[in-house]
Amino acid sequence: MLAQHLTGLSGLVAAALFIFGLKRMASPASALSGIVLAGVGMVVAVAASFLILFDLDVAARDHLATNLALALVALALGGGWAWRRGGKVEMTAMPQMVALYNGMGGGAAAAIAAAGLAGQETTGPLLLAVTVIGALIGSISLTGSVIAWAKLDGRIAKPWRFAGQRLVNATVFVATVLVGAAAVALHGGPDGAWLAGLFFVGALAFGILMTLPIGGADMPVVISLYNAFTGLAVGLEGFALQNPALMIAGMVVGSAGTLLTLLMAKAMNRSLANVLFSNFGDGAASGGAAVHGEMKASDAGDAAIAMRYASSVIIIPGYGLAVAQAQQKLYELVKLLQAAEVDVKFAIHPVAGRMPGHMNVLLAEAGVPYDIIFDMDEVNADFPNTDVALVIGANDVVNPAARTDKSSPIYGMPILDADKARQVYVIKRGQGKGYSGVENLLFFEENCSMVYGDAQAVLTRMVQAVKDLGA
Structure with a gap:
C-alpha cells in the first residue's frame, strides 16, 4: 500500500x-x-x-x-x-x-x-x-x-x-x-x-x-x-x-x-x-511575377566596412548559417561592431531554419546575448531606420514578393522587412532559389548586394576587414 x-x-x-x-x-x-x-x-x-x-x-x-x-x-x-x-x-x-x-x-x-x-x-x-x-x-x-x-x-x-x-x-x-x-x-x-x-x-x-x-x-x-x-x-x-x-x-x-x-x-x-x-514547399513552386533587374555582387570587405561605419545593423540568420557552422564567427563580428559603438540586433522569423526555434538555438550555442535577439513583430518597425541589414543564408523569410506579388505562392506570408533598410547585404552560396523554390525579389533590389560564398569563409573575411580598420 x-x-x-x-x-x-x-x-x-x-x-x-x-x-x-x-x-x-x-x-x-x-x-x-x-x-x-x-x-x-x-x-x-x-x-x-x-x-x-x-x-x-x-x-x-x-x-x-x-x-x-x-x-x-x-x-x-x-x-x-x-x-x-x-x-x-x-x-x-x-x-x-x-x-x-x-x-x-x-x-x-x-x-x-x-x-x-x-x-x-x-x-x-x-x-x-x-x-x-x-x-x-x-x-x-x-x-x-x-x-x-x-x-x-x-x-x-x-x-x-x-x-x-x-x-x-x-x-x-x-x-x-x-x-x-x-x-x-x-x-x-x-x-x-x-x-x-x-x-x-x-x-x-x-x-x-x-x-x-x-x-x-x-x-x-x-x-x-x-x-x-x-x-x-x-x-x-x-x-x-x-x-x-x-x-x-x-x-x-x-x-x-x-x-x-x-x-x-x-x-x-x-x-x-x-x-x-497543398503542393507548396516542394522546391519547385510555380507562380510569381517576372523578375526585373539583376543581382549585384559585392566584396566581403566592402560589406564589413559599411557595417563598421554604420550606426545600426540588423542581422537575419537562416539555415545557411547553420550549414556553414558560422555562428561563432558571426558573433565575433558582432562583438567587433559593438566595440565600434554600432547598434547590432538579430531578427528571427518564426519559421526560419528547419524546425521551431532553430535560429534561437543556433545563436545561443554561440553565446549571443538574449537581449539583442528579437522576434519578427518586435523588430520589423526598426528596419526603415536601419543603416545595414545583413542576411545570412535566409531566403523566403525576407522575400518582398510576400507583400507585393499576389501571384506568388508565398503572398500574404509575414516577412522580415529587410528590404526597407538603407542597405542590404546577403551572404549566399550562389544565385539559386530558396528551399521553397520561390525567386527572391529582394536580391534584385537597388539597395541589395550579394556577397557570394560559404558563410564561414565570408564572415572570416569580414572579421579581418574590421580588424584591419583598427590596426
Missing part, C-alpha cells in the same frame, strides 16, 4: 516538474534549466513505475523478473544512445533528431496500445476505444516523423505525389478507423487479434502517405504537428492505463505542440490544411 501511495505522489511530482520545466522553456535565458527540470521529472516518472514491485508477493515478483530485466535493458540502450548521439549531433542535424524523437514518443504510445489490444483480459469499451485512438495517433506520428526525418536529412529529395492521392489517403484513413472499431468490438475473440494487426498496418501506412506529399519547406510545421500528435497519444494511453503522470505530460506536450503548430502556420499566413494538403 505504501508503494502505491508513493507511486501516486511521484506522478504528481513528475507532472509538476513537466509543467514548470515547460514554463521555463518559454524564455531562452531559462530554457536550459527548464529542460533539466523536465528531464528530472521524467526520471522520477520512470523510477516510480518500479515501485509496484514492493506491493507484490514473492511469486508475482518472480513472474515479473523477465519483464523487469527487459525494461532495464531498454533503459540502458535508449539512455546510452541518446546520451551519445545528443552530444555529437551537429546543429544542422538538430531538426532530424527532433523529428526522430517525436516519432519515438508516438511509437512508444502505439506499442503500449498494442500490448493492451493483444491482451485477452476484459477491458471496458471506453478504455479500449481510447487505447485505439491513442494507437492511431501514435502510429501516424511514428511513421510520419520518420518520413519528415528522411526529408530533412536529404534521403527523400522530392515530395511523392500521384493522381487521386487525397482520395487514396482518405480511403486508407477511414478503413483504418473502421478496422480499429471492429477490433474494439471483437476484443478477446479469435478475430480481434488479426483485426488489431490490420489496424496497425493501416495506421502506420497512413502516417507515411500523409507525409510523403508535403514539401520540404513545410517540415518545421510538420515536426511541430507530430510533436502535438505524440503528446496527445501519450495522454490518451495514460488515461487508458490510469497513469496521471502520463496523462498530464501528454496533455502538456500536446497542447504546447498544437499552439506552436498554429502559430507557425499563422506566421506563414497559411492554414494547417493548406500545409498538409
Whole structure:
C-alpha cells in the first residue's frame, strides 16, 4: 500500500516538474534549466513505475523478473544512445533528431496500445476505444516523423505525389478507423487479434502517405504537428492505463505542440490544411511575377566596412548559417561592431531554419546575448531606420514578393522587412532559389548586394576587414 501511495505522489511530482520545466522553456535565458527540470521529472516518472514491485508477493515478483530485466535493458540502450548521439549531433542535424524523437514518443504510445489490444483480459469499451485512438495517433506520428526525418536529412529529395492521392489517403484513413472499431468490438475473440494487426498496418501506412506529399519547406510545421500528435497519444494511453503522470505530460506536450503548430502556420499566413494538403514547399513552386533587374555582387570587405561605419545593423540568420557552422564567427563580428559603438540586433522569423526555434538555438550555442535577439513583430518597425541589414543564408523569410506579388505562392506570408533598410547585404552560396523554390525579389533590389560564398569563409573575411580598420 505504501508503494502505491508513493507511486501516486511521484506522478504528481513528475507532472509538476513537466509543467514548470515547460514554463521555463518559454524564455531562452531559462530554457536550459527548464529542460533539466523536465528531464528530472521524467526520471522520477520512470523510477516510480518500479515501485509496484514492493506491493507484490514473492511469486508475482518472480513472474515479473523477465519483464523487469527487459525494461532495464531498454533503459540502458535508449539512455546510452541518446546520451551519445545528443552530444555529437551537429546543429544542422538538430531538426532530424527532433523529428526522430517525436516519432519515438508516438511509437512508444502505439506499442503500449498494442500490448493492451493483444491482451485477452476484459477491458471496458471506453478504455479500449481510447487505447485505439491513442494507437492511431501514435502510429501516424511514428511513421510520419520518420518520413519528415528522411526529408530533412536529404534521403527523400522530392515530395511523392500521384493522381487521386487525397482520395487514396482518405480511403486508407477511414478503413483504418473502421478496422480499429471492429477490433474494439471483437476484443478477446479469435478475430480481434488479426483485426488489431490490420489496424496497425493501416495506421502506420497512413502516417507515411500523409507525409510523403508535403514539401520540404513545410517540415518545421510538420515536426511541430507530430510533436502535438505524440503528446496527445501519450495522454490518451495514460488515461487508458490510469497513469496521471502520463496523462498530464501528454496533455502538456500536446497542447504546447498544437499552439506552436498554429502559430507557425499563422506566421506563414497559411492554414494547417493548406500545409498538409497543398503542393507548396516542394522546391519547385510555380507562380510569381517576372523578375526585373539583376543581382549585384559585392566584396566581403566592402560589406564589413559599411557595417563598421554604420550606426545600426540588423542581422537575419537562416539555415545557411547553420550549414556553414558560422555562428561563432558571426558573433565575433558582432562583438567587433559593438566595440565600434554600432547598434547590432538579430531578427528571427518564426519559421526560419528547419524546425521551431532553430535560429534561437543556433545563436545561443554561440553565446549571443538574449537581449539583442528579437522576434519578427518586435523588430520589423526598426528596419526603415536601419543603416545595414545583413542576411545570412535566409531566403523566403525576407522575400518582398510576400507583400507585393499576389501571384506568388508565398503572398500574404509575414516577412522580415529587410528590404526597407538603407542597405542590404546577403551572404549566399550562389544565385539559386530558396528551399521553397520561390525567386527572391529582394536580391534584385537597388539597395541589395550579394556577397557570394560559404558563410564561414565570408564572415572570416569580414572579421579581418574590421580588424584591419583598427590596426
